[in-house]
Amino acid sequence: xxDRAFSxxxxxxxxxxxxxxxxxxxxFASVPLEADxxxxxxxxxxxxxxxxxxxxxxxxxxxxxxxxxxxxTVLEPEDLEEVLAVAALFPRxxxxxxxxxxxxxxxxxxxxxxxxxxxVNRLSLGVQSFDDDLLSFLGRIHTxxxxxEAWDMARAAGFYNLNLDLIYAIPGQALSTWRRTLKRAxxxxxxxxxxxxxxxxxxxxxxxxxxxxxLTPVAEELDLxxxxxxxxxxxxxxxxxxxxxxxxxxxxxxxHNLVYWCNEPYLGLGPAAxxxxxxxxxxxxxxxxxxxxxxxxxEDPAAVREIAxxxxxMAETVILGLRLISGITWERFANRFGCDLRxxxxxxxxRLTGAGLLEADERGLxxxxxxxxxxxxxxxxxxx
Amino acid sequence: xxxxxxxxxxxxxxxxxxxxxxxxxxxILELTGTLSPREMTDxxxxxMDLERERGITIKLQPVRIKxxxxxxxxxxxxxxxxxxxxxxTYEVSRSLAACEGALxxxxxxxxxxxxxxxxxxxxxxxxxxxxPVINKxxxxxxxxxxxxxxxxxxxxxxxxxxxxxxxxxxxxxPDVLEAVVNRIPAPKGSSEAPLAxxxxxxxxxxxxxxxxxxxxxxxxxxxxxxIRLMATGKDYEVDEVGVFRPALTPVDSLGPGEVxxxxxxxxxxxxxxVGDTVxxxxxxxxAPLPGYRRLRPMVYCGLYPQETNDYDHLREAxxxxxxxxxxxxxxxxxxxxxGFGFRxxxxxxxxxxxxxxxxxxxxxxxxxxxxPNVVYEVxxxxxxxxxxxxxxxxxxxxxxxxxxxxxxxxxxxxPSEFVGPVMELAQEKRGTYQNMExxxxxxxxxxxxxxxxxxxxxxxxLLKSRTRGYASLDYxxxxxxxxxxxxxxxxxxxxxxxxxxLIVHRERAQAHGxxxxxxxxxxxxxxxxxxxxxxxxxxxxIARETVxxxxxxxxxxxYGGDVTRKRKLLEKQKEGKKRxxxxxxxxxxxxxxxxxxxxx
Numbered sequence: 001x002x003d004r005a006f007s008x009x010x011x012x013x014x015x016x017x018x019x020x021x022x023x024x025x026x027x028f029a030s031v032p033l034e035a036d037x038x039x040x041x042x043x044x045x046x047x048x049x050x051x052x053x054x055x056x057x058x059x060x061x062x063x064x065x066x067x068x069x070x071x072x073t074v075l076e077p078e079d080l081e082e083v084l085a086v087a088a089l090f091p092r093x094x095x096x097x098x099x100x101x102x103x104x105x106x107x108x109x110x111x112x113x114x115x116x117x118x119x120v121n122r123l124s125l126g127v128q129s130f131d132d133d134l135l136s137f138l139g140r141i142h143t144x145x146x147x148x149e150a151w152d153m154a155r156a157a158g159f160y161n162l163n164l165d166l167i168y169a170i171p172g173q174a175l176s177t178w179r180r181t182l183k184r185a186x187x188x189x190x191x192x193x194x195x196x197x198x199x200x201x202x203x204x205x206x207x208x209x210x211x212x213x214x215l216t217p218v219a220e221e222l223d224l225x226x227x228x229x230x231x232x233x234x235x236x237x238x239x240x241x242x243x244x245x246x247x248x249x250x251x252x253x254x255x256h257n258l259v260y261w262c263n264e265p266y267l268g269l270g271p272a273a274x275x276x277x278x279x280x281x282x283x284x285x286x287x288x289x290x291x292x293x294x295x296x297x298x299e300d301p302a303a304v305r306e307i308a309x310x311x312x313x314m315a316e317t318v319i320l321g322l323r324l325i326s327g328i329t330w331e332r333f334a335n336r337f338g339c340d341l342r343x344x345x346x347x348x349x350x351r352l353t354g355a356g357l358l359e360a361d362e363r364g365l366x367x368x369x370x371x372x373x374x375x376x377x378x379x380x381x382x383x384x
Numbered sequence: 385x386x387x388x389x390x391x392x393x394x395x396x397x398x399x400x401x402x403x404x405x406x407x408x409x410x411x412i413l414e415l416t417g418t419l420s421p422r423e424m425t426d427x428x429x430x431x432m433d434l435e436r437e438r439g440i441t442i443k444l445q446p447v448r449i450k451x452x453x454x455x456x457x458x459x460x461x462x463x464x465x466x467x468x469x470x471x472x473t474y475e476v477s478r479s480l481a482a483c484e485g486a487l488x489x490x491x492x493x494x495x496x497x498x499x500x501x502x503x504x505x506x507x508x509x510x511x512x513x514x515x516p517v518i519n520k521x522x523x524x525x526x527x528x529x530x531x532x533x534x535x536x537x538x539x540x541x542x543x544x545x546x547x548x549x550x551x552x553x554x555x556x557x558p559d560v561l562e563a564v565v566n567r568i569p570a571p572k573g574s575s576e577a578p579l580a581x582x583x584x585x586x587x588x589x590x591x592x593x594x595x596x597x598x599x600x601x602x603x604x605x606x607x608x609x610x611i612r613l614m615a616t617g618k619d620y621e622v623d624e625v626g627v628f629r630p631a632l633t634p635v636d637s638l639g640p641g642e643v644x645x646x647x648x649x650x651x652x653x654x655x656x657x658v659g660d661t662v663x664x665x666x667x668x669x670x671a672p673l674p675g676y677r678r679l680r681p682m683v684y685c686g687l688y689p690q691e692t693n694d695y696d697h698l699r700e701a702x703x704x705x706x707x708x709x710x711x712x713x714x715x716x717x718x719x720x721x722x723g724f725g726f727r728x729x730x731x732x733x734x735x736x737x738x739x740x741x742x743x744x745x746x747x748x749x750x751x752x753x754x755x756p757n758v759v760y761e762v763x764x765x766x767x768x769x770x771x772x773x774x775x776x777x778x779x780x781x782x783x784x785x786x787x788x789x790x791x792x793x794x795x796x797x798x799p800s801e802f803v804g805p806v807m808e809l810a811q812e813k814r815g816t817y818q819n820m821e822x823x824x825x826x827x828x829x830x831x832x833x834x835x836x837x838x839x840x841x842x843x844x845x846l847l848k849s850r851t852r853g854y855a856s857l858d859y860x861x862x863x864x865x866x867x868x869x870x871x872x873x874x875x876x877x878x879x880x881x882x883x884x885x886l887i888v889h890r891e892r893a894q895a896h897g898x899x900x901x902x903x904x905x906x907x908x909x910x911x912x913x914x915x916x917x918x919x920x921x922x923x924x925x926i927a928r929e930t931v932x933x934x935x936x937x938x939x940x941x942x943y944g945g946d947v948t949r950k951r952k953l954l955e956k957q958k959e960g961k962k963r964x965x966x967x968x969x970x971x972x973x974x975x976x977x978x979x980x981x982x983x984x
Contacts (some may be wrong), residue, residue: 013944013945030510039702078925154766196940196941197936197938197940197943198940199939200939220910220934220936220937221932221935222933223935224935224936225937227936244938244939245940259945260942260943260944260947262943268944268945272945273945274944274945274947274948275948276944281947281948283945283948304948308947310494316947316951319951319954320942320947335637355912357912373387373935373936373938373939374912374934374935374936374937374938375937375938375939376911376937376938376939376954376957377660377937378932379954380957380958380961383951383954383955383958
């Protein structure tokens with residue numbers, strides 16, 4: 001039977017591929033800001049949106065919008081406005097969540113006001129750390145103080161749903177430093193907080209240093225202690241963990257990201273953006289120039305396409321679903337695929353629950369607190 | 385009219401590795417027009433890809449060369465190439481037994497090396513005429529005069545007889561051919577006498593059965609003749625005889641002194657063993673030719689399929705390799721740790737590596753190999769003597785009266801400044817000093833008796849590294865000698881892993897066990913629980929390490945754009961796990977089973 005998720009309207013993602021400079025850990029698609037390239041990007045983005053809208057089914061409304069990067073807020077106000085205008089071309093559901101990512105070094109009152117006026121109702125601030133030494137080690141362009149100022153500006157501009165991104169397990173970072181960063185973050189009373197263990201990616205500055213032997217990843221034990229510290233301190237402050245790296249006050253879970261973790265459809269616009277529509281996952285050309293050229297010449301901006309067969313879709317639904325603390329319910333899986341998760345993966349569920357990594361009850365399947373930090377071992381088992 | 389044999393010359397080329405044997409052979413073939421330029425590829429006689437890659441000869445490939453000498457005579461030269469590695473000494477000796485002379489190739493920049501020595505002694509044992517050839521005289525660092533002196537001082541050869549050659553440029557090669565004709569005696573033997581032919585190699589052809597490479601010593605062999613192979617006493621009827629040009633080319637008959645091949649519907653390569661004598665069934669010679677010896681494996685290891693269902697595939701592959709490799713032996717074996725596989729015996733480490741590589745490359749079997757070991761001779765308390773080919777199968781200590789291990793006599797040639805380090809190394813490796821001799825002002829020949837186990841372990845690597853690559857080594861088997869040996873067991877997660885058991889000298893057991901568990905700790909990846917690794921002798925733990933439990937292994941981020949890439953990362957992780965062997969509930973990577981070899 002067909003995947004029932006095919007008929008859902010997609011969430012909308014827009015990628016803004018510009019940054020003032022690349023952070024040492026970042027492997028997202030981004031290039032330095034250059035006025036001429038921004039103009040060409042904007043017109044290509046608009047064209048891509050129009051292509052999609054041309055075949056937009058009547059009555060479809062996007063449930064959420066997320067503008068990420070790169071650094072969307074690095075754009076000049078009038079350019080940022082154009083990106084927002086492209087997003088606004090898509091019909092959106094009433095009360096839809098609309099997030100924009102921001103870098104503390106790039107926001108000001110004017111830009112924030114412009115976001116609020118356009119209807120943006122959630123801001124995600126990439127703070128990463130409240131330790132200036134670590135911030136410069138990470139290659140960030142702002143200080144801890146500037147992050148707090150940006151935060152206060154966002155509140156003043158009227159954002160009542162704010163996220164704060166943090167990174168831990170940074171080489172050289174002590175557990176006590178991390179706890180201080182967490183406490184300082186909590187003093188800002190965020191509605192949502194993402195805490196990511198640093199991943200050293202190939203092709204990044206850190207990747208090169210690790211390869212050369214001048215950067216050593218922190219020990220697993222310390223990484224785990226930091227993870228436990230985040231769970232403990234954030235939990236005490238009323239930020240409930242709802243995903244492997246995400247914490248939120250009740251009702252403020254990121255709806256856009258929930259779409260990803262539920263493996264439901266999304267439309268991605270912009271260079272390197274990924275879409276997942278009707279069982280096809282496609283990713284746009286990453287090179288901004290290539291992306292611009294493809295759209296200017298009426299070509300498909302996508303560079304890669306992968307068809308998710310039903311067995312792949314089922315596996316990914318489980319793997320992504322298990323990232324959520326609440327896990328995946330039998331009902332959601334059955335409604336979507338028309339078969340019982342317990343039958344499809346019977347043997348694996350039995351083995352992994354037996355090993356104490358998963359727990360199953362009458363509602364569904366989820367990782368145990370022991371399984372959470374070693375979830376890859378569980379995910380691997382569900383690969384087709 | 386002179387006997388046909390007057391125009392036959394049979395010779396080998398012997399040399400230390402890299403001294404230019406194959407290049408000289410190629411040049412000879414080119415110069416005599418044996419192969420057209422189109423047919424010439426480098427190292428034409430080395431047939432297998434593996435030989436080309438490693439630059440060594442494993443399998444002999446004879447060739448018949450037509451040569452018009454300066455005296456106007458048309459000669460038939462049979463060149464019998466020899467493998468240049470100590471693992472194949474016996475095969476070298478059989479090739480030499482098929483010849484009357486040998487070219488001794490020595491690198492003009494290096495001088496005499498350990499294998500030069502070993503090969504020369506072998507050739508002298510067979511009473512061969514030796515023509516010294518000093519090669520690579522085109523190189524700037526060539527010092528032919530020094531090499532000349534060494535030939536005289538060390539080997540007692542006439543320095544004036546040495547030919548100066550560059551096989552690369554071809555300089556001096558015509559003189560080599562003339563020397564073959566003039567200095568190597570023609571073979572003898574009557575064509576009317578009862579047939580006696582030496583098998584110096586044999587290969588298996590799926591269509592024709594065994595093709596035996598022979599040198600006729602006396603008598604004549606022709607199709608239709610009833611022959612007997614003396615080692616087995618089995619009789620056959622000859623289908624075809626022929627010569628090597630170098631492609632197999634049928635002829636009417638092969639007479640005394642001739643080198644060629646025969647086929648006789650022999651189904652199994654074990655029935656036409658290297659060193660055996662072919663005679664006539666009706667009129668057999670009284671005694672076989674001297675020197676026949678059954679090849680005995682010196683080194684054993686366990687070979688297991690990576691995937692359990694590949695067991696039959698592995699068996700078939702081994703059977704196929706065995707068709708062409710009489711020295712390879714194997715027996716089914718079951719390991720608690722690795723499941724069903726085979727205990728395989730080899731002539732030496734190189735032979736083992738070649739077989740493993742061919743199994744993987746030609747047959748696509750993914751292998752888990754255990755560390756190699758020698759054959760131990762156990763005298764039990766009840767007086768019984770058994771050979772133990774697998775350390776795990778050693779009887780319990782209470783049943784052992786005595787243990788013996790194979791020893792070799794090693795000859796090492798080294799620049800004099802490295803004598804100290806080499807003697808130290810030989811001591812460490814339980815060697816007993818035999819002799820030291822100055823080859824000239826700067827080079828020394830050392831002789832030590834050493835346990836073969838130490839040689840297959842890491843002796844050669846250490847020798848090379850402690851002498852900055854200058855030392856050369858050769859050795860010959862001496863027999864088993866008593867040693868104070870113990871079995872070292874490795875326990876992973878409390879379970880003894882039979883495939884990791886090894887036999888070591890008692891005095892070194894402690895240090896060895898400690899190093900081995902340390903090594904294993906580094907090789908076994910973290911898993912979901914803590915894994916103790918212990919080394920034990922007879923139930924007493926002598927060393928312990930712990931692989932700590934996996935604490936964190938989770939993708940920090942996974943959003944829309946990441947799904948495919950992150951999934952591929954998981955797939956890669958899973959693939960890595962699949963390449964490991966599940967022993968109890970611990971996953972052990974393949975390298976761990978070879979860790980024993982990497983301990984200092």
